[in-house]
Amino acid sequence: MSSDSDHAIEKGRIDLVPMIDCIMLLLLFFMLTTKFTSEEKSISSILPTNKGNSPPAKPTQVVEPPQTIQVVITPAGLPMMHTEREYQIWYDHNVAVGQGIIPTAELRMGGNPTTITLENRTLSQRDNPNLEGEVENIHAFIHAALKRYEIPGKPRKEQSEIVVSCFSALSWRYALIAYDAARSYEAKQGGLIDAMDPNSLTNARAVSFAPPRVRNESVKEMGAELFELHRLK
Amino acid sequence: MRRPRHLLASTDDGHLDLVPLIDCVFLILLFFMLVGRISVEQRHEQITVPPTRSGQVPPPLGANWIRVVVNVFGSTAAGNIPRNAIAWNSDQPWISSGQNEQDFVGYQKLRDKLDLVYDRSRTFDDPNGAKAPGGGVLQLPSVIVEVRADADTEYRVVQDIQMLLVDSVNPRPDQSGASMQPKVPQKPFVNLEFTTRKPGDR
Numbered sequence: 395m396s397s398d399s400d401h402a403i404e405k406g407r408i409d410l411v412p413m414i415d416c417i418m419l420l421l422l423f424f425m426l427t428t429k430f431t432s433e434e435k436s437i438s439s440i441l442p443t444n445k446g447n448s449p450p451a452k453p454t455q456v457v458e459p460p461q462t463i464q465v466v467i468t469p470a471g472l473p474m475m476h477t478e479r480e481y482q483i484w485y486d487h488n489v490a491v492g493q494g495i496i497p498t499a500e501l502r503m504g505g506n507p508t509t510i511t512l513e514n515r516t517l518s519q520r521d522n523p524n525l526e527g528e529v530e531n532i533h534a535f536i537h538a539a540l541k542r543y544e545i546p547g548k549p550r551k552e553q554s555e556i557v558v559s560c561f562s563a564l565s566w567r568y569a570l571i572a573y574d575a576a577r578s579y580e581a582k583q584g585g586l587i588d589a590m591d592p593n594s595l596t597n598a599r600a601v602s603f604a605p606p607r608v609r610n611e612s613v614k615e616m617g618a619e620l621f622e623l624h625r626l627k
Numbered sequence: 628m629r630r631p632r633h634l635l636a637s638t639d640d641g642h643l644d645l646v647p648l649i650d651c652v653f654l655i656l657l658f659f660m661l662v663g664r665i666s667v668e669q670r671h672e673q674i675t676v677p678p679t680r681s682g683q684v685p686p687p688l689g690a691n692w693i694r695v696v697v698n699v700f701g702s703t704a705a706g707n708i709p710r711n712a713i714a715w716n717s718d719q720p721w722i723s724s725g726q727n728e729q730d731f732v733g734y735q736k737l738r739d740k741l742d743l744v745y746d747r748s749r750t751f752d753d754p755n756g757a758k759a760p761g762g763g764v765l766q767l768p769s770v771i772v773e774v775r776a777d778a779d780t781e782y783r784v785v786q787d788i789q790m791l792l793v794d795s796v797n798p799r800p801d802q803s804g805a806s807m808q809p810k811v812p813q814k815p816f817v818n819l820e821f822t823t824r825k826p827g828d829r
Binding site for chain 1: 642652656660677681683757767775779780785789793817822825826
């Protein structure tokens, strides 16, 4: 018994059916596994190892207390209160831990009372045409402040450390945008960090996230953290 | 209009001409191969990373370097993986909100994974010359940890992960109940990447 494909070969035609089967399978594979999202980016960072609990090197000279520039991010519209307890009451009434997203934050630089408002809604919408402008505004605000604190003539390593102090219950986006702004300011000044080059930290200005202010992580101490952050210079 | 001869010839004897079909299928295949990217399982789709201006496509890894991804979720929508849950590469996420001392299971599991990676990786002397708690210069692994946190993750979770990475706290409470003491031997990871996207990217 001869099949269609045998007939085709006898007539001098190539049987294309197996090839089409393969192509269709390949097509199906690519259609199901491919994504058309844009590629994610990243910001390199190197955590310092000489500021933790390891024994410090013996000082050979008198060391001045380090000067830091604080980038403070707190929930917006929160008035200055007198006690930690008052802040705690505000927190308990307004934020359900782990669930509630605080809608607006404000950012200030050091002891300067001028703030910029960070809208969670604006910064979270992927297709928001104003998103780029919002991020640009935050950068401009931080860059202007850092320029004021610049110590002329000092190498990058010896400029005051920049510390991002963000309230623990706020969204990560605020802290990362502020960190990015500080890093991009440094990049403009020539201080680049390569995550795979451990030596790149030795010449760069320190830009870091502040460690948790509430060490035992209890939500009952969020009031204490807000109290501290509002008084941070 | 007259039809091409080869088409007439093929349809006359009952055979369909498959050439145009194959042309189209090849073009579609080529399109998907060139334009699409195969999804990487290390990256959960439920995570929307924050927008930044200076984020860059990560450079290729150097020789002997490896990259691990720590996914941190941020959605508060019902049915999604809960906010602040942590997942190692493509593993099942550890639901750990970190709201109290008893809820640190995710951090403990993450540290266990990090210890395993540290033990298997190549290490080098800390360029800062920091001393290890047990003596000698602190050894750093040739590993890049990519912290891929959702924009709505609570900031403190990312803070805690950084502290875990540098091994300055021990998430496993000891007999006295203390958990915020440094672990010995210290196995720090200091080379990080924070995942981000450009503001206009989808």
